Amino acid sequence: MMRSAIMLAGLLAAQACAAQELAPEKIGKTVLGDFERVYVADVVLPHMVDGRVYVLDVDLNLKGMMESGFAGMMLAAPQRGQVYVPTSFYERLTRGARTDVVQVFDAHTLTVTDEIPIAAARAQALTYRNLFQASSDGTTLFIQDATPATSIDVLDVASRRRFEVQNPGCYGIYPSLTNPLRFSTLCGGGTVGSYTINEAHDGAARKTSAKLFDATNDPWFTHAEHDVDSYLFVSYKGTIARVSLEDETAKLLDSADVAAGAPGWAPGGFQPFAYDPKSGVAYVLMHGDAAEGSHKNPSAEIWSYDVKGKKLLARSPAAGLTSITISPSDPSALFAINPVESKIQRFAVDPQTRRVAKTKEIKLGESAALIEVSK
Amino acid sequence: MMRSAIMLAGLLAAQACAAQELAPEKIGKTVLGDFERVYVADVVLPHMVDGRVYVLDVDLNLKGMMESGFAGMMLAAPQRGQVYVPTSFYERLTRGARTDVVQVFDAHTLTVTDEIPIAAARAQALTYRNLFQASSDGTTLFIQDATPATSIDVLDVASRRRFEVQNPGCYGIYPSLTNPLRFSTLCGGGTVGSYTINEAHDGAARKTSAKLFDATNDPWFTHAEHDVDSYLFVSYKGTIARVSLEDETAKLLDSADVAAGAPGWAPGGFQPFAYDPKSGVAYVLMHGDAAEGSHKNPSAEIWSYDVKGKKLLARSPAAGLTSITISPSDPSALFAINPVESKIQRFAVDPQTRRVAKTKEIKLGESAALIEVSK
């Protein structure tokens, strides 16, 4: 096409005045380099068959997108230069046979280079981080199923072998930070179930923790953050719990109350907090007039909370956010989803005061719920 | 599910105070009756895989929807209680093998009851009425193809046999109003090509009219309206041409100039006029400051024009419309798409003055382009 277009342009140019005119151009294609990416998963509720994962740079320039189909999930695998996007396809868009696969996107071309078939039982859910995770060494993928009975599919990426473990009454996947054969799940009784994959890699034994939280009165959000050696969970009322998932049985290490001394305030959203392991500061999306049923309310403020020191460092106005994350390479950069204004926003953290201020935004997304920063 | 839910409700009710409480309910399904329908085809440009045809009653209550996939078309077949919706499906939503079919929807259940395979060559275009039509007796469907070379697929609904006729340099399908074996097409040279299907029903000879319009300086919109025995076309500058497509060769019968004496005004939109055969009045979407390139501009006014008497009867303010149609059963009811406000609107025609006034509207549609009223 372009060759002949240029020939043609030559023909036309011959008839035209020659000076200073713009030269004929070639159509380019775009391949992404190795910059740090902000991934925004948008399930597009009004058109759920057409979900997508947006790819931005840290300056919030949109660099491309990946198709995530109907209620797809996403997980970046930067060490492989890939992004995993499990989803469901139907023979006739909304009807006919259902096929579930993990689409393997090349992180530079944003094309699907591979597809791994999975059971048509994966949770067709809003994009929560902990419904689709990888083992600490990246060799194994964990997929939350719900039919609505819950189970977890354990998929070896290289061999594509998979097996299923039941997690009845439990939900969410929290891989051990050090042991690639171990992952945990949150259970409705307030316990944590921890699975250890057997040597044959075809099953996993489960051990249940003591009761660590009150799922009735103050449930934990399923979103969790990593510290260096432990996970942090936050509860509807604002308790931050530090939990070790490294042993056969999960253990509560510590807890702190973000909202202590601030009645009526509580965390909210789909990804209600981010955590900076270096400074030990959590950034929590907080709303006032908190009440039963307000746990997905958008933020009024971002609270900077010293988890180890158990101290509220700063409260910064930041309206309309339901998901927040932090750059692993630059802990002064927060990224958030503002579904009220259909925007993705960047915030800068003042390293002294830990106050947070909006520095950039882009109009993007319709039902975005998950935001991740990754090389 | 409902049975056991009701059992359960019984159980619970036994524990509750008895008086005046709402009774347990059954989940219902909805089947549509035989009312006159307003069909609105929306290609949903921001999510083109998820096009839909909305079904409303004439009071603009939304009654349901039909999936029209990627750049689908629609044609009601009320005598069969069906709606034809040709579209394209891909194995993996946006990639993989393409399959084109005519989906046959039951007009009462809005489910797909049949699928007729067609060539993967149909024009994946904005929903223009004349890209997908039926013969006067309803037995044959005509599908405009574009690869971009243009052809028309002729499909016998009962036998599903089809053949293809080329219409190079031409576009659009205008079935004869009386002869089910004849259909015409508009050509870039300003002529009309008319096809007559042979007795074997496997080919069609084409005859080309005299030059009827100036495709360079004042092209006809491809949207056309029926009179009793002829078609009406309108040009970019506002000429309404009456054309007979009943014979082997198309003939211009008459023409009139809607915009005569109103410099700067011209028709615009995707479905820029409607016509009432009983009164001979056309309702034309008109915009001011008309210029080259403004032919899809939304309306500022609706002009009521007596086509036979060649007289402008009324100018009524009606902003933002790009498609308009009329009820076949009630020529005082106009229906229009307002993409500026994402609304579907109903207008009443005053039978004396032919002035038009908005009477109802519903927020609906993202990229709706075609609106049809049908039993």
Added chain:
Amino acid sequence: MDDVIGKLLGAFDRAAERAARKSAQMIGRRSALSMLGSTLVGGALVPLLPFDRSLRANAAEGGRADATEEECDYWRYCALDGFLCSCCGGSVTACPPGAEPSKVTWVGTCHNAKDGKDYIVSYNDCCGKTTCGRCQCNTNLRERPGYRMGVHNDINWCMANTPSMYHCTVSVIVGVSGKG
């Protein structure tokens, strides 16, 4: 009341565990589901309501008394995440044309200001049509994460239907709450 729920919740988990043992040879979720059918689909999911009612806030409680059935504030919609079928060609309790009620559901407990009672509402998704897209609501009274699946609303409850495409959500009264 809590006892009833506890038992049913327990039954749900025990059924799933039984299924798990039986499906040790990896027979696939569909089979597991059909085995669960009689307990799970047959009702065990409906009455999960393990929450302290004292937590209720008036603000979130009863919606607006004058809200229409096409508004998120309508009293029955107190824990509804999705599109109202009443805006999509159906009604509060009926799926729009072409859509099938979901076989499994989540529930809410909503306060009806008119009679002062609390009702258990089954939120059935309507399935098999493309997402309606109109009247999107997201209310979460007593909604809980997926480890309390029967009161979780951030998942496609058409999951057990074929096809499992989500269209919109109805709100069906299945009973009055014990404390109503």
Added chain:
Amino acid sequence: MDDVIGKLLGAFDRAAERAARKSAQMIGRRSALSMLGSTLVGGALVPLLPFDRSLRANAAEGGRADATEEECDYWRYCALDGFLCSCCGGSVTACPPGAEPSKVTWVGTCHNAKDGKDYIVSYNDCCGKTTCGRCQCNTNLRERPGYRMGVHNDINWCMANTPSMYHCTVSVIVGVSGKG
């Protein structure tokens, strides 16, 4: 100029007619297209420009001189119906990651206020990704209905690509117009 276009337009139609005769046995459009390849895909579509330039209105002509490449008023976008690739991870002339330029295109003739010249712009759709959805433009200078296909923009110009999914549109200068 009009002569050149007339010849090319004629060549397009003749090629299509030749293909039609050859495809009398219903060999399918894909084959017909590949037969057409050398003339049709090879360039005949580009220079369809059969319009009286005197019709031009200043208002619709040149966009806004200060418009950015992410605005519909940018001068090259004078007949662009679709999403700007410059808002989707590509640029004015480059497809975003994963998208392939369309094999066939429509053209516009747009006035560049900076040098006072009119350029022939090829509007290539970028194909194979889901619709971008950002920066939707609909400008129609010298746009014509599908019977002048090479200057028609209400159709998916990914139609000859596999897959034919539409993502966004680039605007590529292919030459300066004869009257520029």
